[in-house]
Amino acid sequence: MEKKKILYISQEITPYLPETEMSEISRYLPQGVQERGREIRTFMPRYGCVNERRNQLHEVIRLSGMNLVINDTDHPLIIKVASIQAARMQVYFIDNEDYFQRKHVLKDSKGNEFEDNDERAVFFARGVLETVIKLRWAPDIIHCHGWLTSLVPLYIKKYYYNDPLFKNSKVVYSVYNDDFKKTLNSSFNNKLLLEGITADDVKTIDDPTFENVSKMAIDYSDAVVQGTETINENVERYIQSTNKLFLNYQPKETYIDAYNEFYDKV
Secondary structure, eight states: OOOOEEEEEESOOTTTSOOOHHHHHHHHHHHHHHHTTOEEEEEEEOOTTSOHHHHTOEEOTTTOOEEEEETTEEEEEEEEEEEEGGGTEEEEEEEOHHHHOSSSSSBOTTSOBOTTHHHHHHHHHHHHHHHHHHHTOOOSEEEEESGGGTTHHHHHHHTSTTSTTTTTOEEEEEEOSOOOSSOOOTTGGGGGOOTTOOGGGGGGGGSOOHHHHHHHHHHTOSEEEEOSSSOOHHHHHHHHHHTOEEEOOOOTTTHHHHHHHHHHHO
């Protein structure tokens, strides 16, 4: 029987970023699932605070070199890769000078959220999916962690649905307590309009708050996971109202097996 393929897309993974519940799950879940006989690929952004020399990142020339157009501007897509030796696991990094060279993740040194976080989410989501196409690797499950990955479900269901690699892919979206406080750029929804995506498809984020961005991700996902013990109350209520396949919060001791079994239900 062919191994099930699982694509992990996360906004943070330890040891490249400090330990949080999300970064730990994004590090140990792929390893655990791989050890249980699945095939995996893992992606995160190459923020400027990720030390390339210490973590031995190197550019994958055959995957780099594409341009993504966002808001009528070309942005070169650079792909880097590093290995977590103990886990026999590679992590792919999405890099771009305009969006990911700064030394902070989603906020500046004063704690202010970056004005272009909306475009960074667009670039990250599309960058991952275009790279997976170049790898010619068809995932059975795409598991997204953190709000920066929230556009992946929309793109899979509305833009890449005709691509044979993603035709049978199911999307799982994990919701964490990673709320952003400031509403994203008011033209966010217009930046998402690609062939197959209409204004109606993204009307949930006419007001791009954390709640609305999360709701849109949930709407286009096949299943939802509660990644942290507490999440935004309104988003939690919304998940329950959708009747989507749902996995509630899993403690450290059991989450790898619980997630692995959940994939079979999805």
